[in-house]
Amino acid sequence: MAILLLLLFSVPIAVAVTTTKSDTFKPPDNYLIDCGSSAQTTLPDRRIFISDSTSSKHLQYEGREITISDQSADVPLPIYKSARVFNAEATYSFHVSKTGWHWVRLHFFPIKNDFKLQETKFTVIAGESLVLLHEYTPKGIEMREYLMNVTMENLSIRFSGEKDSPAFINAIEVVSVPDMLISENVDALFPVGKKVDGMTRFSFQKMYRINVGGAIIGPGNDTLGRNWDSDQKFLKPQSAAKSVSIAPNVVKYLEGGSPLIAPPTVYASAMEMGDSNTIASNFNITWQFDLDHSYPYLVRLHFCDIVSKSLNELYFNVYVGGKIAISALDLSTVTSGLSVAYYKDLFVEPAMVTNPFLVQVGPLNEPVGTKNAILNGLEILRINNSVNSLDGAFGADGKSATGPSRGxxxxxxxxxxxxxxxxxxxxxxxxxxxPQDWQKKNSFSSWLLPLHAGDTSFLGSSKTSLGSKKSAFYSSTMGLGRYLSFAELQEATKNWDANSVIGVGGFGNVYLGVLEDGTKVAVKRGNPQSEQGINEFQTELQMLSKLRHRHLVSLIGYCDENAEMILVYEYMEHGPMRDHLYGKGLPAISWKQRLEICIGAARGLHYLHTGAATAIIHRDVKSTNILLDESFVAKMADFGLSKDVGMGEAHVSTAVKGSFGYLDPEYFRKQQLTDKSDVYSFGVVLLEVLCARPAIDPALPREQVNLAEWAMQWKRKGLLDKIIDPNLVGHINPESMNKFAEAAEACLAEYGVDRPTMGDVLWNLEYALQLQDQVKTDEGSNGSGSALANGAPLAPTVDNRPITTPAQPSQNPAEVQVIEEHSGTAMFAHPANLNSR
Structure with a gap:
């Protein structure tokens, strides 16, 4: 699933790994220039920088030649002992033998001299328009490192001083980088599930590159000539963590992975919790960084489980910028091994950047695994802003990234x-x-009448006849049933007594009413001021007028007096299913009851999808829209958001509507509604039934807020039984629970094409019920006379999949709309006893 928290879990499979290898990369372009030097310079790591004097082909400059040096300067590398100074615009050009990613590293040290380089300001632009530095003043030894996707055969780097200030440079590196270093698309930190495509069109500046838990790594010990800093100065507080390390040659890489991403030395060290595996280990290890919130960033996290003694011991959360980035990271599942390198990229938008910017890891608040968390390495790369600048709000053409002026x-x-x-x-x-007849034009009748065009029995009736008390009518195309006067409903609800309200929606209130004959009804009174309510009211009328099924709430009648919009339904004695799961303090219902309720709701949805003249998508499936009658029979309710799908159509393109926590992520992305959107929502309902908690609960720890994501993490670990409703513990057959959980997981597949139909879901729920019944049968008899064959539940024989019997086509579409109460169960002719109960 791509919508709510970032998941990194899958069914454990064998993942090929390779032992540490010397993956070396010979860069096609490898320009190392010592600027202002009279001869080449060899660094301690054996890299050789040539002089720009002896290789003047790279420099185009028409100003006065100025070189300075200080051979006695206390600097870490000899390339900082000399510099070239420009009193006019200067450009270094480099022929690119192979286009693609390149490092561009600029080295600065303001050598003391008459030019006062400590006070100068200059700008550096790469290529046509990428601003690397804007009005820059180096304060000490600085190396600015950039990663650019060079698409031309020539790369230029242009230096220009501001006003009378000179520009200068000590050394330049332009070095090819393998294409694998940057992926084309990455996950966004927020919103969860968003993919950011086209990363190759960006340019990057290295802000931080940290070898967590280990020592500084210099270019000579890195696979791509990078510097890695120690994390000690970023760790706050340092007492929260302790370092751990192994021999680098133990580190392995996933198939397709490479030490070019990060060398084994990075993965061979880590920080773990300083007080790991203790009862009170509820803290996070925190690293703090200073970032400019004017830019987006790429955050790369490096992990390698070098602390566990066996698989499936380490589960922890990762937070970036105060938001959960990876929930319940299970490196054993991701890598299928210990000491296996793994990294994760995240795109962080400017709005998500805080200062200080925090990266944190912390243990799960769950009864599983060791209470520990680790991080091996971290990289934070700045991404160019909207005017193609990596430094400042102005592009090379002077345009501002901040928009128009304040005025x-x-x-x-x-x-x-x-x-x-x-x-x-x-x-x-x-x-x-x-107009004076506004109320009339906006009354119930004004939008009800067009629905009955051609219905002579309705149009031929006068207001007087329709308004007569208890007058009834029926239409083969409508089925609105009984007309109820406003006075009768007012009496039934005790003059719309607030104490009679049993529900509230965008349409208005729902009241409990008692008719003269003692019949209890639910009275939905529309609010004329709510345009959304009117639309939903109309939709519900359209839907219920042509639907009849035991597992759909029935429409009893209506009223349209005094500009009122009132629909009257059968009263559901036990209210929403949700009330019997959590939040209301009602007695817990048994697992078998829960299964039967889910089966009833699934039958209702399956009928909507397949039993009417055209498929109907409910679009708001949730536990509060599954109502229970006096016998706990489940019925789907609230069809205000429902949509018809025309014959031959696979989806309906429509604005996204639904309830947060139940919304199909594919529908959210594409705005294409299908019956599989209902299937996804029903999968969330199944987890509510199993875990007895809301779909979204912001009061819980971050990793638990979204039920679907949290429960599926536990399901994939094989530990779902750890988070089920405590009332079910000891009363649920594990096989029944597993079959039920499999159905829920299938419903929650990221793409609709991978989800089952409601018929398939229904079959699996029936199977789960049989597995639960098997327990009682085995306990109460020796196997004779039971519904089980040889102690095993009835099951399909073809690939463990339901065998559906298509419904016979109707002689007339109108006949499908007027259906006897139980006729919909003929749709469920599966081998696993799917007849109506």
Whole structure:
């Protein structure tokens, strides 16, 4: 699943790994220039920098030649002992033999001299427009490292001083990098599930590269000539963690992985919790960094389980910028081994950047595994902003990334406010000038009547005949049933007594009413002020007028007096299913009852998808829309958001509507509604039934907020029984639970094409019920006379999949709409006893 928290879990499979290898990369382009030096310079790591004097082909400069040096300077590398100074614009050009990713490293040290380089300001631009530095003043020894995707055969780096300030440079590196270093798309930190594509169009600047738990790594010991700093100065507080390490030659890489991403030395060290595996280990290890929130960033996290003694011991959370980045990271599942290198990239938008910027790891608050968490390495790369700059708000053409000036913003804001007030004024005038028959035009009848075009029995009736008390009518195309006067409903609800309210929605209130004959009803009274409510009201009327099924709430009648919009339904004695799971303090219902309720709801949904003249998608499947009658028979309710799917259509393109926590992520992304959207929502309901908690609970720890993601993590670990409703512990057959959980997991597949139909789900739930019944049968008899064959539940024989019998086509579409109460069960002719109960 791509929508809610980031998951890294899959069914454990064998993952090929390779032992540490010397993956070396010979860069096609490897330009190392010692600027201002008269001869080549060899560094301690044996890299050789040539002089830009002896290789003047790289430099185009028409100003006065100025080179400075200080051979006695206390610097870590000899390339900082000399520099070239420019009093006019200068450009270094490099021929690119192979386009693609390149390091560009600029080395600066303001050698003391008459030019006062400690006070100068200059700008550096790469290629046509990438701003590397803007009005830059080096304060000490600095190396600026960039990663650029070079697409031209020539790369230029242009230096220009600001006003009378000179520019200078000590050394330049332009080195090819393997394409694998940057992926084309990565996960966003927020919103969860979002993919950021086209990463190759960006340029990057290294802000931090940390060897967590280990020592500094210099270019000579890195596979791509990188520097890795120690994490000690970023760790806050340092007492929260302790370092751990192994021999680098023990580190292995996943098949397709490479030490070019990070050398074994990085993965061979880590920080773990300083007080790991203790009862009170509820803290996080925290690293703090200073970042400019004007830019997006790529955060790369490196992991390698070098602390566990066996698989499936280590589960922990990863937080980036105060948000959960990886929930319940299980390196054993990801890598299928210990000491196996793994990394994760995250795209962080500017709005998600805080200062200080925190990266944290912490243990799960769960009764599983060791209470520990680790991090082996960390990289934070700045991404160019909207004007192609990595330094400052201005692009090479002078355009600002921050938009128009403050005066312009104020003027635009004033204009928008004026326009808004003018619009409100026009609306007020229009309201005052509305026609005298406005109430009539906006009454229940005004939008009800067009639905019955051609229905002569309805159109031929006068208001008097329709309004007569208890007059009834029936249409083959409508089925609205009994007409109830406003006075009768007012009496039934005790003058709309607030104590009679049993539900509230965008349409208005739902009241418990008692008719003269003693029949209890649910009275939905529409709110004329709610446009959304009117639309949903109309949709519900359209849907229920053509649907009849035991597991759908029935429409009893209606009222359209006095501009009222009122629908009357059968009363469901035990209310929403959710109330019997959590939150209301009602007695817990048994596992068998829960299964039967889910089966009933599944039958109702299956009928919607397959039993009507056209497929109907409910679009708001949730535990509060599954109502229970006096016998705990489940019925689907609230069809205000439902949609018809035309014959031959696979989906309906529509604005996204539904309830948070139940919403199909594919529907959210594509705005294409299918019957599989209901299947996804029903999968969340199944987990509610099993775990007895809300789909979304912000009061819980971050990793537990989203039920679907949290429960599926435990399911994939084979530990779902650890988080089920405590009332079910000891009363649920593990095989029944597993079959039920498999059905839920299938419903929650990321893509609709991978999800089962409601018919398939129904079959699996029936099977789970049989598995549960098997327990009682085995306990109460010796096997004779039971519904089980040889002690095993009835099951399909073809690939463990349901064998569906298609419904016979209707002689007339209208006949499908008027269906006897139990006729929908004919749709469920599966081998596993799917007849109506």
């Amino acid at each position: 312009t913003v104020a003027a635009v804001g004033f204009a928008m406010m004026f326009g808004a007030f003018a619009g409100l004024g026009a609306m007020a005038v229009k309201w005052q000038k509305r």
